[in-house]
Amino acid sequence: DSEPIVLGIETSCDETGVGIVRGTTLLGESIASSVEQHSRFGGVVPEVASRAHLEAMTPTVERALRGAGLTLADVDAFAVTAGPGLPGALMVGVAAAKAYALSLGRPLYGVHHLAAHVAVDQLEHGRLPKPCVALLVSGGHSSLLLVPDVATDVRSLGATVDDAAGEAFDKVARVLDLGFPGGPLIDREASKGDPAAIAFPRGKYADGTYDFSFSGLKTAVARWVEARERAGEPVPVADVAASFQEAVVDVLTHKAIKVCRDNGVGDLVIGGGVAANSRLRALAQERCDAAGVRLRIPRPKLCTDNGAMVAALGAELVGAGLAPSALDLPADSSLPI
Ligand code: KG4
Ligand code: ZN
Numbered sequence: 001d002s003e004p005i006v007l008g009i010e011t012s013c014d015e016t017g018v019g020i021v022r023g024t025t026l027l028g029e030s031i032a033s034s035v036e037q038h039s040r041f042g043g044v045v046p047e048v049a050s051r052a053h054l055e056a057m058t059p060t061v062e063r064a065l066r067g068a069g070l071t072l073a074d075v076d077a078f079a080v081t082a083g084p085g086l087p088g089a090l091m092v093g094v095a096a097a098k099a100y101a102l103s104l105g106r107p108l109y110g111v112h113h114l115a116a117h118v119a120v121d122q123l124e125h126g127r128l129p130k131p132c133v134a135l136l137v138s139g140g141h142s143s144l145l146l147v148p149d150v151a152t153d154v155r156s157l158g159a160t161v162d163d164a165a166g167e168a169f170d171k172v173a174r175v176l177d178l179g180f181p182g183g184p185l186i187d188r189e190a191s192k193g194d195p196a197a198i199a200f201p202r203g204k205y206a207d208g209t210y211d212f213s214f215s216g217l218k219t220a221v222a223r224w225v226e227a228r229e230r231a232g233e234p235v236p237v238a239d240v241a242a243s244f245q246e247a248v249v250d251v252l253t254h255k256a257i258k259v260c261r262d263n264g265v266g267d268l269v270i271g272g273g274v275a276a277n278s279r280l281r282a283l284a285q286e287r288c289d290a291a292g293v294r295l296r297i298p299r300p301k302l303c304t305d306n307g308a309m310v311a312a313l314g315a316e317l318v319g320a321g322l323a324p325s326a327l328d329l330p331a332d333s334s335l336p337i
Contacts, residue, residue, distance in 0.1 A: 008309070012140075028069075030061075030064040034056075078106055079315075098327055109322075112335055114145065117303075120308060134270070137252060138274055139273060144157045172222075187278055193240070275298075
């Protein structure tokens, strides 16, 4: 195979991810997470995340290489998440990638975290259709993107104006005393509850934009639970979880399909940690089928933050013949798309 081998590094939040890709083939990957160190705080602590990246970086690179049966000398190019993300966390990855690229005399590609979440789907389902629409939902972002070409042209059409979808899951899980991260725990509780039990608000549902708002929903859930507790009545946790989850995925899928319809696009990609949500997957499939849209959701391991997504986009940039980044590439915590 003559396509270049690209090693990608992701450190924008709490996962130290390394992936190795050739074309659209995943050759190896490894991930280290500091999620347990954050759980007692109920959210990611930036300084703790940065320190954990520093400790995990080299061993994670070595594990990924070993898994692929490769050595550093086999790597043709390096890619790294340049932003957006936590500033100190990004800096660890960018500094490491520069060191590898410089010492081995290989090109370095700084990539956008959201574009990487889209590109990773190629490792599972083959080349992305051009154009496609992407819905990215995680603890840090909730975005709708129009993607004429993942390497060169990714346009943001809408995003959350307050909390990210995953953040809402995490906060509501805290209100229900379920633990952190809350998404999987709410998902599990919700499977035992009635999604129509409580009519929680669908923020910005019909406002004509492609934006989202979840903070009003989160507050509505907290108020509802407080009222129950004040009245000395038991909280029906499964019903609250199911009704909250339904409100989130109803708006997400409604707006994602709207972007497809409005732009005449027939393919939707969903990524980010919340893409693991069972109800989101089911409702998205149902609504895509009804709208004649093809749905692509990579396996959960590729949906959450990982290094393979960075390598996947890096391989795409190399393949498109784009110039590498300069070695003074900055880490940009609010990198625009
Ligand atoms: O992509 P990710 O691993 O990290 C970033 O935030 O970038 O996403 C993590 C988020 C957390 O908020 C977590 O609660 C949520 O994804 N999540 C879920 C599920 N699994 C993870 N949310 C809803 N349902 C799930 N099954
Ligand atoms: Zn992410």
